[in-house]
Amino acid sequence: MTKVSNPMKPYLGTLTGVKDLASGIKLFQVVLDDATRECFDYAPGQFAFLSAFGVGEAPFGLASVPWRSEELEFAIMEVGTVTSALHRMEPGEIVGVRGPLGNCFPMDEFKGKHVVVLGGGIGGAPLRSVIQTILDRRADYGRLDILWAAREPSLLIFTDEYDEWRAAPDTALHLTVDLADGNWTGHVGLITQLLEKVSPSPENTIAIICGPPMMIKFTALTLLKLDFVPEQMIMTLEAKMKCGIGKCGRCNMGDRFVCIHGPVFTCTEVYDFLESVV
Amino acid sequence: MDTDFEPRIVGFLCNWCSYAGADMTGTSRIPYPPNIRIIRVPCSGRVNPLLVLKAFLEGADGVLVAGCHPGDCHYADGNFYAQRRYALMHRFLDYVGIEAGRLRVDWVSAAEGARFAEVVGELTHVVRTLGPWSGNRMGQDVTLPS
């Protein structure tokens, strides 16, 4: 008997780990059931719906890479009903996972190029898979500059991994916060200001931006000022969505759907959208 | 009348008078029907009539809203607002198909343990006579012939 696949039916998975990442942000680690694990073949940039059964499901960018662990990892901030329900869950509980969905970062095309990664707050979560891909295949890529921003120090995510990132060859991590607290000794200011200070050369470089819409908009403008062209700028967009497969109609920006044509877009594509993303 | 029918009754009791009154019923060992499920609320004025409606739709056959006697409200006047709302809503719920007898709004003080038992007893009896409310999610048998 052939297996009838229903894209609206989630796979079942077990929460194997729930870790505090930052204030109000947790990392969720999910291992899918044996039968479905091999169906879930994903690449950096893709997303999946997580179900907290009884409350609902919502889409989240995959923050992990498949070769490091069989655990799927999602960094989730508590903002709405589904995320709150997830935050109340504990390891051992069962969640639903629907995916992988959407397109991915063209990591092969980036080979041999310098990469600038710009992450803003929780929006930076999908970039961790990009960073891990480059670190694990370090020789394939040029210089890696990670510009990592948050509203305040307590909201910086993946702080545990900064040492690994910093230790990698030809890799630099630049942190900034909009508002410093007493213990913060690093850069203070918007990511655009940090970007102007770091001022990466556009030569043979790809810039990848993830974050809230306003951050994406102004970071892209700053990159243009630094002589980047839109073709060199890649971003992932987020939108409220219900299906992830181009049916529910909700995530369109003009005639492009974030779920099926994205979530990864070049800046050129985004400027071509009929509708503004902000 | 369905003899096996045990009414499900939700009681919204104000923290300061009626909930204490219900406590008094228990400590005085006055028996009252076990059909009531009690929800403690700060004030009868807090009980949005829509909570009552929601209780019916989620499976209640009767609802009790009880608070301090007028003039005794812990918050000075919450029960006066409640009184106005329920004077209206009581009749309106009946109009949309929830018999007036299924909703009881009454004042029970912390000292009136016996009275609480009496109120619950009367309400349970009335609801038992009326039978299950058929508009709720459990029943779903509302498409009656015209």
Next chain:
Amino acid sequence: MVTTTRESLWGWLDNLIARYPVIAPRRVEGVPLFRRIAAADEVAWDVLRTVVSPKAWLFPDSEVILEIEKRAGDVTLSEPPSAGEQILFAIRPCDARALRSLDAMLVDHSPPDVYFARRRRQVALVGLACRQPLVDCFCTSTGGAPDDPGDMDVMLYEIDKGYLVQAVTERGTSLLSGLTAAETGHAPPAPGSRGESRRMAFQTQVSVPEPAAWPAHFDDAYWARLADRCLGCRICTYVCPTCRCFDVRDYVTGAGPGIVQIQRLRAWDACLAETYRRAAGGHDPRPLKAQRLRNRFYCKFLYVPEDFGAIGCVGCGRCIAACPVNIDLSEVLAEVAQMVARRQQEQMEVFALPQTEGKVSERM
């Protein structure tokens, strides 16, 4: 192709009703709607257009897509059983054609929506040709015809002494077995020919601007003016035969010791709704009513044709008839056509006068 008397057709229909659920236009408290019928005489034959399109029977206003049971740390998911075969009876050509658009969006575009696809496979369409369009019908303007049997399994044409009956598909032929024919051997009318001959009877005729013409007018001030009177309700999208936006949420239906029963529901949603794009954090890329209303028209005439290769509007006229503030799709199309013409004119003038400054429209 046969003819049959009214009595024979009713007899045949009663037979169908005995075997399948039959959904047909019926007056419910005076309101014409597609509802399941128990007997042939319940069919409202004179109803050209029900208030809500029959899509509701393939893509219901709300449906359970998953039954979820949580039991002591274990979760089981099950899909609801199929509704089985059903017949949409006396469906009009525009509504049947709209199902083709829904096919393109929900089934042909991979991965398919299994819920719609399953119902679609299991439905047979018995069409009824229109004889006289309503004032706001404009199917011929969108490439349809009031007597097009193309999307049907069986097509019925009202004639003076009964009905002309055409089996369009094999499924239609097998459905028709048992129908007593009065005369046989009629040649089927060429698709669309009868509509073509009656083209003048259509009071609403519009030329639908090509998809490629729309983007240039996205920022036109017209949309904000149009949206001034829009109430922001969802009538137009809910009565529309091609709208397919939906919302998904879980609902706890029952709980006991160690067990929770949940239904995952999906229900119609509308791009006109204020909360449609509002994300949990509060961000909303479409906060203005004008943006939301504009999206509806662009979806119909640009996005759906471009993304799914289907038509977004079949000209049934339901949104025109139902809009409480007379936002009239045919009028909007005419306005856009005028904008397109004006733009062409302006571009020609720009070529003629190289010094002319281009007008920059105000972005919403």
Next chain:
Amino acid sequence: MMDMTEMTEQIRVKARELLSKDEVACVIGYETGPRGIVRPFFAYEPDEADRLVWNDRCAHNLTTYLHDWKHPRGQSQMPPSVGIVVKACDARALNLLIQERQLTREWIYVIAVVCQGMRDGDGEEAPLQARCGRCAERTPVVHDVLVGEPTVTPARVDWSDVQALEVMTARERLAFWARQFDRCLRCYACRQACPGCYCYECLAEQVDPLWVGIGIDFSEKFFFHVMRAYHLAGRCVDCNECERVCPVNIPLSLLNRRIVREITELFDYTSGLSPDEPSPLTTFRPNEELTL
């Protein structure tokens, strides 16, 4: 009685004057669309004033549009002044909104029109709308300029439709409402058209707590409609827009009017007559005792 053409002319003259003197940013009135259907119209330019009309098809309660003007174009500046054409029922809605601090009287220029009732259907002989037959207040209670001569028409007190329900048993009434709500699409046109419904997030769309689920079943629809009626208790001005816009003819006035009658009987209050008197459910009399 003043001729409708003359009233149209007076509205146009006033609108043109307001717009050319920049006293208002816009005049909200009525126009006749290409299909001959009367619909709301927003005149921004003095020349557009000539599109305004007045006749017996100007049914829409335009005050509902004032909610869009409270936060014009998503900005936080003070709203511009708006001119608006109102009938008697609409004027009561204005009072309601002023009373509820939704708008200040100063930024509304009220072109009030003495109304002889609106008609349903096509043709000259079309019947008066049911609500207009019941209406006693033909002269608007708020105005900056009054178009037409003030009249009082004796109201035809008629509760027969409500009474027809009241003689049923509660179970029959439940079945009646189940039949009516069965058709409801949850398109929320009733809410959108209502001048009294202006919450930023309606209870029907709130997800936490979830009052109304997305399921289109009886309990969700029943809750929505009873909730809406209750939220309008002491506020509903009986303009009956909800019922008029309903695409599936749900007799919503039977809900609203029953509450209107209760409010009158219990509290001797009529909504929208004064911008100052508080709604009866937001106040109480000292030591009052009501039958519960």
